[in-house]
Amino acid sequence: MSGSNVWSRSREKIRLFSELFAQCSGEAAAYGKCVAATTTGRQELKKDMCAKEFEALKTCFTNAGKKRAK
Template identity: 55%
Template sequence: MAMPSQGVWGRVRERLRRFPALLANCEEQASVYGKCVASKATGHGELKKDVCAKEFQMLMECFTKAAKSNVK
């Protein structure tokens, strides 16, 4: 008998397999977010919460849109 959690792990693996394609669809937003994070890091590499919230939100909106358009 199959364990109920196998279905959950299968969905997780499928999402991880789709991640590179979603990231490719959001290359510009990912770049903007990465540059923001890199520029806002303090001397010790620490970031303050929500310092790049606007850029992160734009990236998440792109991921969401890409994921919805790539649903099988």
């Protein structure tokens, strides 16, 4: 496996992520707000506290990736 090929794939994934993130900015903002609100002060984020927001973001990324593949 050549080193340049690894970097090419990595750059493509990073570029793709930024495109998907741009398409899901509303869902990402909602998830970020939930995380920020549940971790004020010294509170720790507990599992499933923002599950609804995370699922919405995950679904958005999946759908955006499928649209891009077509």
